[in-house]
Amino acid sequence: DTEVTQTPKHLVMGMTNKKSLKCEQHMGHRAMYWYKQKAKKPPELMFVYSYEKLSINESVPSRFSPECPNSSLLNLHLHALQPEDSALYLCASSQVEGNYGYTFGSGTRLTVV
Amino acid sequence: GENVEQHPSTLSVQEGDSAVIKCTYSDSASNYFPWYKQELGKRPQLIIDIRSNVGEKKDQRIAVTLNKTAKHFSLHITETQPEDSAVYFCAASSQGTSGTYKYIFGTGTRLKVLA
Numbered sequence: 341d342t343e344v345t346q347t348p349k350h351l352v353m354g355m356t357n358k359k360s361l362k363c364e365q366h367m368g369h370r371a372m373y374w375y376k377q378k379a380k381k382p383p384e385l386m387f388v389y390s391y392e393k394l395s396i397n398e399s400v401p402s403r404f405s406p407e408c409p410n411s412s413l414l415n416l417h418l419h420a421l422q423p424e425d426s427a428l429y430l431c432a433s434s435q436v437e438g439n440y441g442y443t444f445g446s447g448t449r450l451t452v453v
Numbered sequence: 454g455e456n457v458e459q460h461p462s463t464l465s466v467q468e469g470d471s472a473v474i475k476c477t478y479s480d481s482a483s484n485y486f487p488w489y490k491q492e493l494g495k496r497p498q499l500i501i502d503i504r505s506n507v508g509e510k511k512d513q514r515i516a517v518t519l520n521k522t523a524k525h526f527s528l529h530i531t532e533t534q535p536e537d538s539a540v541y542f543c544a545a546s547s548q549g550t551s552g553t554y555k556y557i558f559g560t561g562t563r564l565k566v567l568a
Contacts, residue, residue: 439485
């Protein structure tokens with residue numbers, strides 16, 4: 341298995357909702373990432389997990405809460421989001437944290453209404 | 454802070470011609486330079502990468518060159534085909550003072566290959 345699987349593919353949520361994005365990989369990668377991508381822009385790093393521990397938090401608002409339950413799974417819990425949080429949320433993984441190529445998932449297209 | 458400049462922002466070429474995209478980075482500690490291709494509505498995919506101890510790397514129609522002194526690197530695509538049409542992102546990776554690694558992405562180049 342050489343893929344990163346993200347669910348759901350699309351999500352519409354209200355500003356008072358709580359939802360979660362899920363990411364799964366079975367390549368044995370020990371680094372996993374959350375990125376946010378706005379239209380026609382490069383991906384922006386949000387969080388890095390290395391060996392299931394949070395390694396980088398790019399000063400992301402607390403309404404985004406990451407979780408890494410095990411080496412194959414990465415979640416992003418969403419609460420009280422704003423319309424400007426609407427974007428494509430990409431999960432990625434790499435062998436370990438370091439100078440390695442990333443395998444990206446197909447993303448979750450999130451719309452906050 | 455660190456940044457990566459990428460040019461041009463859009464590039465149109467005739468099918469069969471070559472395309473060149475250039476990136477310049479600011480952090481001299483950067484030592485890994487991947488290139489990603491993102492087709493419309495799809496995930497970014499790694500197409501080629503180069504490490505700082507290598508000056509050039511080639512994979513079929515795609516090549517990347519690195520000039521460490523000038524702190525720039527370039528993607529070269531030869532014999533372009535319509536399926537090469539996509540947005541291409543360069544990135545530079547380095548280890549920060551806290552020991553963590555981070556990519557800095559360029560702003561992207563939209564390549565259109567005209568049939």
